[in-house]
Amino acid sequence: xxxxxxxxxxxxxxxxxxxxxxxxxxxxxxxxxxxxxxxxxxxxxxxxxxxxxxxxxxxxxxxxxxxxxxxxxxxxxxxxxxxxxxxxxxxxxxxxxxxxxxxxxxxxxxxxxxxxxxxxxxxxxxxxxxxxxxxxxxxxxxxxxxxxxxxxxxxxxxxxxxxxxxxxxxxxxxxxxxxxxxxxxxxxxxxxxxxxxxxx
Numbered sequence: 001x002x003x004x005x006x007x008x009x010x011x012x013x014x015x016x017x018x019x020x021x022x023x024x025x026x027x028x029x030x031x032x033x034x035x036x037x038x039x040x041x042x043x044x045x046x047x048x049x050x051x052x053x054x055x056x057x058x059x060x061x062x063x064x065x066x067x068x069x070x071x072x073x074x075x076x077x078x079x080x081x082x083x084x085x086x087x088x089x090x091x092x093x094x095x096x097x098x099x100x101x102x103x104x105x106x107x108x109x110x111x112x113x114x115x116x117x118x119x120x121x122x123x124x125x126x127x128x129x130x131x132x133x134x135x136x137x138x139x140x141x142x143x144x145x146x147x148x149x150x151x152x153x154x155x156x157x158x159x160x161x162x163x164x165x166x167x168x169x170x171x172x173x174x175x176x177x178x179x180x181x182x183x184x185x186x187x188x189x190x191x192x193x194x195x196x197x198x199x200x
Contacts, residue, residue, distance in 0.1 A: 023142045027194045030135040034188035037128050041181035044121045048177045051108070051115045052170045066168070066175045071096045073179060074186045083194060084145035087136055090187040094133035097180050101126040104173040111166065125180055136187060139194075 055061040071093060078086060105122035112118060 023139075024196055026135075026139055026142055027191060028196075030132070030139050031188065031191035031195050033132055033135055034184060034191055037132055037184045038181070038188050040121070040128065041125065041177075041184045044118075044125055045174075045177045045181050047115075047118045047121055048108075048173060051112045051118050052174070056170065056174065063171050063174055066171050068100065068172075068175060068179065071100065071179060073182050078186065079189075083190065084140060084143055086190045087140050087143075087187075088145065090183060090190055091133050091136040091140065093179075093183040094129045094136065094187065097129040097176070097183065098126040100176045101129065101180065104176050107169045107173060111169065125177075129180065129184075132184065132187065136191075139191070 049056050056063070074089070074093075078089065081089075101122055105119055105126070108115065108119060108122060
């Protein structure tokens with residue numbers, strides 16, 4: 001039997017081998033995107049703080065930990081979870097962030113209408129979170145992981161929290177920008193463990 005005939009009788013084996021470079025390329029591309037967005041997220045947070053005035057820019061300021069319904073920071077045990085489960089959490093959090101970032105952008109349009117760079121960064125962050133979430137979902141699909149279930153919509157509850165006044169609205173924005181940085185950074189780290197030659 002020729003090698004060609006053997007391949008035709010076992011196409012699944014050939015398919016699994018040929019799909020490996022594609023999977024590695026997808027992981028590498030998504031990791032590069034996450035690494036780039038981690039830098040952008042840090043710039044967004046710095047820009048946000050710069051435009052909120054005192055006490056937000058003071059070194060001694062410790063903002064209240066305003067909860068955001070449906071979205072929290074990565075848990076301490078996140079790194080110990082299996083890779084597909086970590087990526088599912090990453091994708092879910094990233095998918096929940098765009099409406100929150102859109103809300104913060106609307107609030108800042110009212111509070112800081114003369115801060116075009118901040119408003120543009122917030123608009124970009126919402127688009128980038130959607131793109132990274134979709135890219136992580138594609139990696140999960142390539143890994144054969146189950147798709148994540150629907151998540152609660154956090155933006156409506158967050159919007160209600162801003163009705164109390166300007167300061168809570170600014171704190172909410174700070175919290176959302178911080179969560180965006182944390183989840184993008186976490187996603188970068190999780191994907192980095194899957195990149196060939198990356199950390200184990």
